[in-house]
Amino acid sequence: MSTLAAPIPMPAGMPEGPRHVAIIMDGNGRWAKARGMPRTAGHRRGVETVRATVRAAGELGIEYLTLFGFSTENWKRPLDEVNFLMGLLRQYLRAELETLAKEGARLRVVGDRDGLAADIVDMIKTAEERTRANARIHVSIALNYGGRADIVQAAQRLATAVAQGKLAPAAIDEDMLEGCLLTRDLPELDMLIRTGGEQRISNFLLWQSAYTELVFTNALWPDFSKADLEHAIAEFRRRERRYGAVAG
Template identity: 55%
Template structure:
């Protein structure tokens, strides 16, 4: 049986797309869509451990999202604050470890402090790792990795001619996580939007029409079942 066939993924990532369209269909403000998107995230995080996922990565705020209107950014940051305040107890009790990828240190100081506290509180948990991508962009991540490698090479700590895939892997935000198995994007769009570009090299990609606020445990279970039916060759026969 080829690697991965008939098996559940260890690491699933989701581009949570469609909040705005969900709200528009209901003649509601975009903020209402984002609020329902948080509810969908709660459902999926609860389901992840039950469905046997080691890691669930959610694309919450990209480095390009700063281009959105200031009021929408403020709403998103407010939802993030409430998510951490309201959900950290449940996450901790459920054995979920929180990780952040991206330059979250550039967010408002109170948000950074809340995130750091939540990370520390859940650091010893082992059931599931919830990775939230905040102020994250895959191209920027690769630039940081390249600069780190270049600095070591310039300092004589690294032979430039010997740099390989494992060296780059080790400099990425995801260096301590298992390889990405399945990347899901909701809402019917079929692009990666600067998300986990390196990590997705051999991941299975699944694009579903469901708008993110309507995504739930059953949708995640269906995606995992779909993954189990795929034959993964990793470039081989």
């Protein structure tokens, strides 16, 4: 785990990648506070960064990008802020759909949709269907998502199958549980970036992060740039991923 600083050169012979990158987009509120603005101004600027980051990820060859948009814990925030965030989500889905479609981006949402407003769920379905055939970059937005809840719902699905006599408990393995997660259609998570200087994963993709490379940057999310993403990729490529084995 590291904090990004100067560019890190990629050693000769290191593998390419990452293929799948996730980002915890942290620091909107602090960005706004430092400028004497309301927190909502930081969130609005953060949406612009989402737009730029999706484009940059595609240009840098990232195939899958997963963004932590709204967690199950974010409902604890002030109601006015939650309502503003939901409004921004509506604006993003309306404004960006055609751009994503034209740029070959497939959009999908992972999380508990039962907790979202009906019109937002309808907009998500429309966006997913409109971009389903795209394959240049797969963009997943985690909404009303929690890593622990994801594992619990997967365990419940397996427990139901056992109770119905369709599955033997001894047959349950890691692959089977992973196949019940909300992210089951996504490949292995290679790198998780967190902006804003904090060094924790905040209940995001807990199962999926078992062997993920963690990269932390002090850049607040509204300031996160293509150069910061390039720094993170360079950091990823200089690491040796051993998955518990001993280095050769």
